[in-house]
Amino acid sequence: AKNFKKNDIHLDIMWSDIDYMKDLGDFTIDNDRYPPEQFRNYLKEYNLRFVPIIDAGIAVGDNEAFIEGQSRDVYIKNSWGKNLVGKVWPGYTTWVDFSHPNASQYWEDMFRKFHEKLPFGGIWLDMNEYASFCNGECNPWEDFPTSGDDDLPHHAGGALPSEKTLSINARHYNNVTELYWHNINGLVENYETRKALKNVGLNDVFILSRANFAGQGRYSTIWFGDNGATYEFMQLSISQAFSYNIFGFPFTGADICGFIWDTQPELCARWMQLGAFFPFARNHNALDAKDQEPYVLGDDVLITSQVSLKARYSILKWYFSRFVELNGTGTVFRPLMWLSLIHISEPTRLLSISYAVFCLKKKKSQPINILYSRYLQLQILISYT
Secondary structure, eight states: OHHHHHTTOOOOEEEEOGGGSSTTOTTOOOTTTSOHHHHHHHHHHTTOEEEEEEESEEEOSSSHHHHHHHHTTOBOBOTTSSBOOEEETTEEEEEBOTTSTTHHHHHHHHHHHHHHHSOOSOEEEESTTTOOSSSBOOOSOTTSOOOOOOOOSOOGGGSOTTTTSBOTTOBOGGGOBHHHHGGGHHHHHHHHHHHHHHHHTOSSOOEEESOOOTTGGGTOEEEOOSOBSSHHHHHHHHHHHHHHHHTTOOSEEOEETOSBSOOOHHHHHHHHHHHTTSSSOEEOOOTTSOOOOGGGSOHHHHHHHHHHHHHHHHTHHHHHHHHHHHTTOSOSSOOGGGGGTSOOOSSOOTTTTHHHHHSSOOOEEEEEEEEOSSSOEEEEEEEEO
């Protein structure tokens, strides 16, 4: 935050991946690395909101979240009636069965205690398809068989249904199998999280989710998941944003500059130009990739980021008004072709030019004027072949 301020780069939210957790377990804080009181003062000093990540898998072991869930019997079972165990970042994990009558109160209680430790402004839900590093189920009990049944007439994409996720014959409440629940695990988790956060006391509930399903846009927004630091992924993000607007997720965006692999200064500069005008704009990358804050990649990236983000903030109130006006219906991020098909009020809808300007891979650079609306002209550094 200090370096963002020093380099005159807008920063509103401090996003925190699993690094803040103790032993990478949900609803925990590493007090040695992130002392809660000092962290609160830090957020206040730089006027930041805090949005921590919560993974879907609850770490198995001697921790409050697991013990409390076990006492309320809220975990998904395997076909033998034991907690289905997979593996994610903290090691062995199990998952909340949100169809269980005790699950809703358990989830709220966990968020309430977490918020008391360290107040947050929103929640980032990840790995909530549910994702696992084991196919179907891990086996921490050597004398107990694992459950796994991939005997279906069709395997979409050629992959087994349980690949990197739960067994399709895992059991939810009332013995309903995962086969019937898998596609809505993320939807129901988002619904319960929104309800929990409102009950905890958050007035403006913000949830960012990786998993998504029809109707989920009523409860949360999404980002486009683990993209790569390539021009192809940058181009793809434009059509993704168009598509998800149609699917009922108007507030969306990609990890700017790419999540996996090392980004390059030219790519990151172009992506900051594009990403600054997406509804959701966040620069985020993997732990094993090189740093990609705008101020560490050279003057070109720094200046481009400063100009692009200042342009975003200059129209942010108007941008926000588009969401208020639509009131949860319709699209905000629209392709050029729609301009000739629908009536457009002034000023012309933001981002109508994005596909024409940014979608192609470029080699040379030249500043040109792009007309965003009748009232707003921005000089943006783009490239041309």
